[in-house]
Amino acid sequence: MKIQLYQIVVVAISAIMLFTGIKEFISREAGQTYLKLAVRIIVWGGMALVAIYPDFTKLLARIIGIEGNINAVILTGFIFIFLIIFKLLSAIEKIEQNISELTRKDALENTGKQFDKKDGNSGLS
Amino acid sequence: MNSNIFIVVPAFNESEVIQQVISEIQNFGNYHIIVVDDGSHDGTFKVVSGNPGVIALRHKINRGKGAATKTGIIAANKLGADIIVTMDGDGQHDPDDIKSLIKPIIHDGYDVVLGTRVFATVQIPFIKIIANKIGNFVTWLLYGLLVSDSQSGLRAYSRYAAHIIDTKADKYEYDSKVIREIKNNRLKFTEVPIKVRYTDYSMTKPQKQGFVNGVKTVVRMIWDMLV
Numbered sequence: 001m002k003i004q005l006y007q008i009v010v011v012a013i014s015a016i017m018l019f020t021g022i023k024e025f026i027s028r029e030a031g032q033t034y035l036k037l038a039v040r041i042i043v044w045g046g047m048a049l050v051a052i053y054p055d056f057t058k059l060l061a062r063i064i065g066i067e068g069n070i071n072a073v074i075l076t077g078f079i080f081i082f083l084i085i086f087k088l089l090s091a092i093e094k095i096e097q098n099i100s101e102l103t104r105k106d107a108l109e110n111t112g113k114q115f116d117k118k119d120g121n122s123g124l125s
Numbered sequence: 126m127n128s129n130i131f132i133v134v135p136a137f138n139e140s141e142v143i144q145q146v147i148s149e150i151q152n153f154g155n156y157h158i159i160v161v162d163d164g165s166h167d168g169t170f171k172v173v174s175g176n177p178g179v180i181a182l183r184h185k186i187n188r189g190k191g192a193a194t195k196t197g198i199i200a201a202n203k204l205g206a207d208i209i210v211t212m213d214g215d216g217q218h219d220p221d222d223i224k225s226l227i228k229p230i231i232h233d234g235y236d237v238v239l240g241t242r243v244f245a246t247v248q249i250p251f252i253k254i255i256a257n258k259i260g261n262f263v264t265w266l267l268y269g270l271l272v273s274d275s276q277s278g279l280r281a282y283s284r285y286a287a288h289i290i291d292t293k294a295d296k297y298e299y300d301s302k303v304i305r306e307i308k309n310n311r312l313k314f315t316e317v318p319i320k321v322r323y324t325d326y327s328m329t330k331p332q333k334q335g336f337v338n339g340v341k342t343v344v345r346m347i348w349d350m351l352v
Contacts, residue, residue, distance in 0.1 A: 089348070100293075107161065108196065108200055112203070114180045114181070
């Protein structure tokens with residue numbers, strides 16, 4: 001079987017995403033669950049599978065009812081766009097979290113002083 | 126023990142009812158009250174800060190109920206809370222239920238007590254009951270723990286649970302993410318029935334978890350599984 005460039009690229013990207021996901025799971029980072037790992041393996045593993053065995057798409061095409069190799073072009077485009085959107089949404093989520101952290105830090109600044117004042121203490125935090 | 130019980134109330138545009146919420150809590154016990162104004166633009170913070178017995182915190186921009194709750198919990202932790210009770214700021218929760226929420230923590234060593242709304246006692250739209258059931262199912266599906274009311278905001282946490290629960294959820298998915306934290310950290314939890322007061326005011330608020338917000342919440346929960 002002759003290996004195509006897109007197969008290398010898709011498998012490489014999928015491998016990186018799978019490696020990252022497995023590494024986060026093993027190191028027990030916040031929010032990691034078995035189900036999350038399974039979903040990641042199915043999504044990114046599925047992409048790698050289609051890249052390595054493109055004939056798998058013929059099976060899918062037979063099931064869905066689409067004929068011709070146009071689906072190969074559509075699939076490639078879809079993967080590319082999906083990856084871009086995925087990275088963008090990840091970046092946005094990170095930014096949202098940072099904004100929340102900053103907002104929280106600002107809100108918590110005078111907590112101690114309010115508490116001392118409320119309990120009739122000197123007001124020094 | 127009373128002196129170290131904190132009631133955390135996240136509030137967004139609740140100037141009409143927040144004073145009543147605060148007064149009711151004060152009538153039911155000598156609790157420390159922390160109200161977190163989540164970027165309201167209707168004068169909620171002004172109403173809250175007018176209460177000398179209340180710690181008023183303010184998010185300069187709206188970040189979501191989950192973010193405001195987390196800010197209140199962090200503040201309570203910093204102030205040495207033994208027990209933290211979270212309560213919605215729209216008057217739906219009855220402060221009379223606080224005692225039954227904190228009792229399992231004080232007497233039986235529970236880490237988290239979830240308030241379970243008894244829908245049968247009030248007339249509410251059937252769709253809301255269905256939405257609650259869907260929320261419970263989705264929470265179980267994604268996080269592996271089936272509870273009776275995964276979306277209730279009236280909950281109590283021990284000092285240990287309040288410190289160990291860590292979620293980055295800012296919006297309505299916060300309530301479900303706490304369920305995940307309970308499971309992941311093997312926290313000892315129980316459920317107690319609570320009263321629910323649906324008023325015309327609370328039912329017509331635009332930012333409530335209606336159908337659209339409910340769908341967005343589920344999407345966010347699923348997205349978190351992928352990222």
